[in-house]
Amino acid sequence: MSSTLMHCPAPAKLNLFLHVTGRRADGYHLLQTAFQLIDRSDMLDFESRTDGKIVRSNDIPDVPAASDLIVRAAQLLQQATGCPSGVNLTLHKILPMGGGLGGGSSDAATTLMALNHLWRTGLSRQQLMELGLQLGADVPFFIFGENAFAEGVGEKLQSIQTPECWFVVIEPGVHIPTPAIFSAKELTRDTKPVRIADFSSNAEMHWKNDLQTVACALFPEVENAVRWLSQFGNAKMTGSGSCVFCAFPDEASASRVIMQIPDRWTAWKAKSLIRHPMTELLQKENLVC
CATH class of the missing domain: 3.30.70.890 (GHMP kinase, C-terminal domain)
Known part of the structure; x- marks a missing residue:
């Protein structure tokens, strides 16, 4: 198996609607929404390391490596599986931050999917979605991988068909x-x-x-x-x-x-x-x- 995965897409999402239906005791809001994937993406490169280190190889303005969701996603997968491998992460940022397009969550989801493959950690999609929820409410949707009707805090997903447009x-x-x-x-x-x-x-x-x-x-x-x-x-x-x-x-x-x-x-x-x-x-x- 290759030790690299290059040009991995992290696509944007649009919320075709978004309703706030309530609020939980812990402060999280209950939502209903329809997620639509679109073909504009951040891109990520992954190069496996044998020393266990997780290294972001490029600078992202206003995003320290330690708090970057791609670094945190790699660390989370490593800890959850006991994987001894590390990785060099390169993020080519295209989607705007604070734009509502889910860019950071999508980056984290692509990181989990790519490293699950690259490191041979063997987690199912459902297991990856459960890990992703620890990073953010939108991360499970991107791992789900299809347009979806979402409820809860965004983690309860059902596949839907949407018009081509x-x-x-x-x-x-x-x-x-x-x-x-x-x-x-x-x-x-x-x-x-x-x-x-x-x-x-x-x-x-x-x-x-x-x-x-x-x-x-x-x-x-x-x-x-x-x-x-x-x-x-x-x-x-x-x-x-x-x-x-x-x-x-x-x-x-x-x-x-x-x-x-x-x-x-x-x-x-x-x-x-x-x-x-x-x-x-x-x-x-x-x-x-």
Whole structure:
């Protein structure tokens, strides 16, 4: 088996809707959401080491190696399995931090999936998801590897089918700390729960994000982006922000909107995915082992 895994994708997610349905005694919020994978990704390289050390080989602005989720994910897998191997980790960061795209969680999930393969630790997907939950509520979804209806704090997942489409995503240029949104007194915490059967491909993009009102009040540039993009469809914020997105039936439609976006914002288009691209990559790796 190879001692390296290169160009491993850590794709972004969009929340097609996000409802806050309650709050647990420990302070965690109960959510319902639909996660959609898209084809814009961070990329990671892994090189196994024999000395047991876990080393991030490149600098990431404002993210010390010791607190980086990819380092913590590698350490967690190492400790959980007693694996004597180490790894050199290289993260090529493309997704914005504080954008609601799940970049850090996706990086951690790809790290767990890649090292489970590289180190031959042999954990099942369910075991990796349970480990991932210790790192963050969105990590299990990325390991789950399919578009999903999620409940609980985001860890109870059921596979769903979503329409093939293209998305325009605007980065409004603000970094939103998730705690600032969830701690706001104005946050709606009692949205009536829905059933997965209520969620249809015809209706999904018309559901709301309960966090959006709070984010727009605290960060006016998010509201500006939502208002601007709404002229082309049902635009909404993803996650706890700050990125704003809108769905389009084809790439040409998305491209036309991209051409009109004000220069003050970074914007890009991405295609919907059916499954996590790491699944195919690891299947190819297994064929050559």
